Amino acid sequence: MDYKFLKIDEKENGVIVLTISREKTLNSLNTEVLKELSDFFEKIFDDEATSVIVLTGAGKSFVAGADIGEMATLSATEGYDFGKLGMDTLMKIEKGRKPVIAAVNGYALGGGCEIALACDIRLASKNAKFGQPEVGLGIIPGFGGTQRLIRAIGPGYAKEMIFTAKMIDAERAERWGLVNHVYEPEELLDKAIEMANTIAQRAPKAIQYSKSAIESGSQTDIETAMEIERTSFGLLFSTEDQREGMNAFLNKKQAKFSGK
Missing domain, CATH: 1.10.12.10 (Lyase 2-enoyl-coa Hydratase, Chain  A, domain 2)
Structure with a gap:
């Protein structure tokens, strides 16, 4: 499958940097992007030459959320199907055989926060912003956010993020346990690759x-x-x-x- 919105960069030691590249919409997740991600992760976890995947976003955003332009006119049945596609795709990341490190370089909102939560380790730049703004749009997190967020940071902080729909900065995300480490924007990807190389040297x-x-x-x-x-x-x-x-x-x- 040829990818329109994914860029794949093979590094040393079997490390792959996967970049979601849909900059005009801040890398928002529509059906096409989700299908590409699903296909990629289904194949990459069976690739013996791959050791670790680093997931990031192109430009100034990680993933700014699911595509509201696509979601706005969905029926209840279509909304269910779209949520299932997102959940199934992110479950592949969570259950896959290889570690996935999220390098969050900017907005990780809605589906963007959820895809980061599905990764094994989360690193963030100092300008990263996290949030679950769905209740401000009349819906709830639909790609696993209500479940993974409470497991990551506890029900109190998770409910605060979901109920208020407010963003939190990288410093607070680290304090709450949502991310492992915070770095300067220019060093984030290098630090993620460095960690990936360390993991790649283990059994x-x-x-x-x-x-x-x-x-x-x-x-x-x-x-x-x-x-x-x-x-x-x-x-x-x-x-x-x-x-x-x-x-x-x-x-x-x-x-x-x-x-x-």
């Missing part, structure tokens, strides 16, 4: 199993979550990377992981 299957255990375990009771962890922990002892990693440690060498 791929161990990263994959860690992500799966965290995502699955966070949705269930503690006993079930512990069993998920025990199973993943045990299975990794059958991998070449486990033997490589431990032998390298014992012999004071740098491990060279193969992903097997």
Whole structure:
């Protein structure tokens, strides 16, 4: 599939920088963009050469939200279908086998905040703005925002963001736990790639199993979550990377992981 609104930049160590590029609308998410994102993530997670994906936006915005021009005339059934497309696309990011780092360079509003929430790690520039403005438009967050936001920052802060529809700046987002780190705008992408390279040097299957255990375990009771962890922990002892990693440690060498 040829992408009209996505730019793909392959870096070293299997790091991919994916840029949503629809600058005239501040990279807003319409049906076409969502379908391109869905196709990209469905394919990239099966690509063994890819280790980490950095997701960002072109120009001065990360993603300013879903496309209101497209949503304004939707019927209830069409609204449901549009929400499902957004949810299904973001679920691919959350459940995918590879880590995804959001490099938030400006507005992350509505669907933009939601797509950042679906990523594993969120980094922001000092000029980033986060918000869920949907109630000001007569709707609610529809791509998972009511669920992921409370898990990320707790119900109190999540309700404040959703009920007031007000934006918060990067400093407050970091304080509330919405983002991991805040950087100067000119260094954001480099810092995201630097983190991606650090992750790329670790054992791929161990990263994959860690992500799966965290995502699955966070949705269930503690006993079930512990069993998920025990199973993943045990299975990794059958991998070449486990033997490589431990032998390298014992012999004071740098491990060279193969992903097997």
